[in-house]
Every structure is written in C-alpha cells, then in structure tokens.
Amino acid sequence: MSVLPEQRVLTTLHTVALAVQALGHGGVAAELVLDGSGISASELDNPARLISHAQELRVLANACAYNRDSALGLSLGKRMHVSAYGILGYTMLASRTLGEALRLAIAHPALLGTYFQLNLLATDDEVRLTAAGYRYASQMEVFNTELCLASLLTVVQDLLGESVRPRRLLLAYRSPAHGASYGEKLGCPVEFGAGSNALCFNPALLERPLPLADPVSHQHGLQQCLQLETQFHSRQDLCEQIRQQLNGDLAGCVSLEQVAGRLHRSARTLRRHLQQLNTSFQHLLDEVRYDKARQLLQQTDLPIYLIAEQLGYSEAASFRHAFQRWSGLAPSDFRR
Known part of the structure; x- marks a missing residue:
C-alpha cells in the first residue's frame, strides 16, 4: 500500500498515445497495450487527463511484450516530435536559439514528462545533453533511456528544421543485443559503457537561431507554461x-x-x-x-x-x- 515514486509523479498521455498508435499499425489492439494501466482507449484524446508514471510504465512494458522490434525505444523516440509536448513544444519552437529552447525544456521537467534529470554540460570542445537519475523499474531502464535520447534528438531536429546528427552518443550501459540499431537509427557513433547517457554536439549548435523564432509568441508561451506547471x-x-x-x-x-x-x-x-x-x-x-x-x-x-x-x-x-x-x-x- 506504500506509494512508490512512480505512483506519485504525474504526466500527460502523449507517450501512451504514441505507443498505442505505433503498435496499432502492427495490428496490436489498444486494449492489449493499455491492459492493467487503468487507462481506456477513449481517454487518449483527452488533454486534461493526467496519469502516473507507474501507469505509463505499465503501458510501455505491455508495448515491449507485444512488439517484435527489440529497438522499440529508439523507434518510438524518433516519432516523438516537438509538437507532442503541447504548449511547451510550441514555446520551444518560438525560442530564439536552440540552446534557449533546450534550457526551457530542462527547466520544466513536469511538462516534458521525462523520467530523467536532464542537463546541458559543456566539456572541452563539445556540449552534452545528459540524461541521469533514472529511479524506476530497472528492467525498463535501457528502453526508457533509448526513448529519452531518441526523442531529444528528434526534438533538436524539429527545432532546427533539419536532420542534424550528434557527434556521438554516450551510454552508461553495455551494448544490448540490438546495439547495432543505435548507430543506424540515430546516425552517429555510439560508445557503450561510457559512464553517462548523453547526446554530444558541437557547442556552436546551441547558438543556432531557430527558423520559427518569435519573441512575442515565446513570451506568451512561457507564461502559459508557468501557469500550466502551477496547475x-x-x-x-x-x-x-x-x-x-x-x-x-x-x-x-x-x-x-x-x-x-x-x-x-x-x-x-x-x-x-x-x-x-x-x-x-x-x-x-x-x-x-x-x-x-x-x-x-x-x-x-x-x-x-x-x-x-x-x-x-x-x-x-x-x-x-x-x-x-x-x-x-x-x-x-x-x-x-
């Protein structure tokens, strides 16, 4: 009866809806993906519906069980576009630079719905977008790390409007059986057992102006983000x-x-x-x-x-x- 950390933290339905949609294309019924989560298929279009991380983890575990793609985390992450994050995503698009947009996301983890502590670290001649502090189901850690980093790369590409590639991808764990899929799907060298999880970029990329930047829309969106986070x-x-x-x-x-x-x-x-x-x-x-x-x-x-x-x-x-x-x-x- 004690409440676990994943039962306390709330998030939106966007990851669950994406998983249901992706497996639906493969013929897996929504009811199977949602089984045991307490979420019904009719709720997936409700923007006001909040769920716990525990419910989301149950859906993701179901998705892994019913899907034959061992690299499902990477595949889902590549499909999680910036628009999936609602007003936070649109405010990021209206930001002045890529660095400003990423710092905005890092400052609002509740709206981002991440299981990780994200950070931007400058080291030598590269900047690292790191994901640390995972504390949920250990059997889902590799999957959720893949989902997190692949989705962050998708967001970076959406913000810049081009298929930019990282210099390299660092991963704290040893290569899984589908380790070759990382380089194929993310288009960059991969280093397993690196001691941290990070997408590594040229520091100059953070100063790149965004094509959809709009200071008025950005300020309005930022106010809405703050109000939404308070609620x-x-x-x-x-x-x-x-x-x-x-x-x-x-x-x-x-x-x-x-x-x-x-x-x-x-x-x-x-x-x-x-x-x-x-x-x-x-x-x-x-x-x-x-x-x-x-x-x-x-x-x-x-x-x-x-x-x-x-x-x-x-x-x-x-x-x-x-x-x-x-x-x-x-x-x-x-x-x-």
Missing part, C-alpha cells in the same frame, strides 16, 4: 495534502466530506479531481491506514482494538478484515 503541481500535490490530513488525524478524517472541509474545498470538487488523478479518497485512506497499522503493530504493544480506534474504525472486526485484505495476514499474525 500541474497543484493537482499532483492534492493527494499529498489529503495524505497529510489523514496522517495528522485519522480518527477525524474518515470521510471525504471531512477532509474536503479541512482543505476548504467542496467534496464534489475533491472527488472529481481525484478521479482525474485515477485514484479515490478510499484508496488514499486505505493506503495511510495500512502504513499506520504496520507501524503500530511492529513498534508498539497496543491491543488490536486500540489500534483500530486510532485508525478510525468503530469496530476491531472491521480493522481485522481490512488488514487481511491489504496484507493477506491477520493483524495478530503480522505482529509475530
């Missing part, structure tokens, strides 16, 4: 606000209406926002109760009925049934 974090932080209320007073926060009142929102609005985040008040309540129950069972000698009271249950039997559902064990068995 994005506000919605993302909502679950944390509810968890904080529950952790502070579980016995007094057993209903959505009680928590809504403490957050100065209507229960209807709170319920709608939680639905958009693909969760529910009951799910958050169960999550906090389970974490608290484990702490009390392991770290105290409180009798079961007192633990039930602290968790907001009117009867110890209700707590026992709930704990059995969460853990597969009775509270007394868990404590042993």
Whole structure:
C-alpha cells in the first residue's frame, strides 16, 4: 500500500498515445497495450487527463511484450516530435536559439514528462545533453533511456528544421543485443559503457537561431507554461495534502466530506479531481491506514482494538478484515 515514486509523479498521455498508435499499425489492439494501466482507449484524446508514471510504465512494458522490434525505444523516440509536448513544444519552437529552447525544456521537467534529470554540460570542445537519475523499474531502464535520447534528438531536429546528427552518443550501459540499431537509427557513433547517457554536439549548435523564432509568441508561451506547471503541481500535490490530513488525524478524517472541509474545498470538487488523478479518497485512506497499522503493530504493544480506534474504525472486526485484505495476514499474525 506504500506509494512508490512512480505512483506519485504525474504526466500527460502523449507517450501512451504514441505507443498505442505505433503498435496499432502492427495490428496490436489498444486494449492489449493499455491492459492493467487503468487507462481506456477513449481517454487518449483527452488533454486534461493526467496519469502516473507507474501507469505509463505499465503501458510501455505491455508495448515491449507485444512488439517484435527489440529497438522499440529508439523507434518510438524518433516519432516523438516537438509538437507532442503541447504548449511547451510550441514555446520551444518560438525560442530564439536552440540552446534557449533546450534550457526551457530542462527547466520544466513536469511538462516534458521525462523520467530523467536532464542537463546541458559543456566539456572541452563539445556540449552534452545528459540524461541521469533514472529511479524506476530497472528492467525498463535501457528502453526508457533509448526513448529519452531518441526523442531529444528528434526534438533538436524539429527545432532546427533539419536532420542534424550528434557527434556521438554516450551510454552508461553495455551494448544490448540490438546495439547495432543505435548507430543506424540515430546516425552517429555510439560508445557503450561510457559512464553517462548523453547526446554530444558541437557547442556552436546551441547558438543556432531557430527558423520559427518569435519573441512575442515565446513570451506568451512561457507564461502559459508557468501557469500550466502551477496547475500541474497543484493537482499532483492534492493527494499529498489529503495524505497529510489523514496522517495528522485519522480518527477525524474518515470521510471525504471531512477532509474536503479541512482543505476548504467542496467534496464534489475533491472527488472529481481525484478521479482525474485515477485514484479515490478510499484508496488514499486505505493506503495511510495500512502504513499506520504496520507501524503500530511492529513498534508498539497496543491491543488490536486500540489500534483500530486510532485508525478510525468503530469496530476491531472491521480493522481485522481490512488488514487481511491489504496484507493477506491477520493483524495478530503480522505482529509475530
């Protein structure tokens, strides 16, 4: 019941929609690609729908399972154009130079939807666009690194309006079985086991003016990016606000209406926002109760009925049934 990092971070549907579309061309039904993610095919055109990184990872894992292309990450990345990033993408297109556009993207990782910490590093006679800090499913790390770097190269090419190639591609891991696909698809030398993941360019490329630069549109887009990011974090932080209320007073926060009142929102609005985040008040309540129950069972000698009271249950039997559902064990068995 504890929340993993990938369950906390929210993103848009653009990567999921791309994966569904790409596999659809190969005859794989959308329902198979979306299986187990909690995302329906009818939602893919909804720009307001936000999903967790965990949901996106499930879709990408499904895509890998149903696709025969071992270099799927590279293939999807090459198809992820700058327009996929909405207002952030269009603001990048209106930037003065390539360097300004890339720094804009790096400054707004939530809108970019990346699993990595991106950075621009100048070293000797080259500049490196690096991707570090991956912390999710290890079995998907190579795929997601391919997707990230290939999509960044596609964005660079879209921004400049030409098929510019990196000087070289650095990868922290050893060559996978499809290692030859990197050079073929990205058009540059590849160095595996390099200790970092980076696209390496001539530094002068960052000063290249963009063909669609427009200072007025850029400023307007930047304002919209800031507003969208504020809304994005506000919605993302909502679950944390509810968890904080529950952790502070579980016995007094057993209903959505009680928590809504403490957050100065209507229960209807709170319920709608939680639905958009693909969760529910009951799910958050169960999550906090389970974490608290484990702490009390392991770290105290409180009798079961007192633990039930602290968790907001009117009867110890209700707590026992709930704990059995969460853990597969009775509270007394868990404590042993």
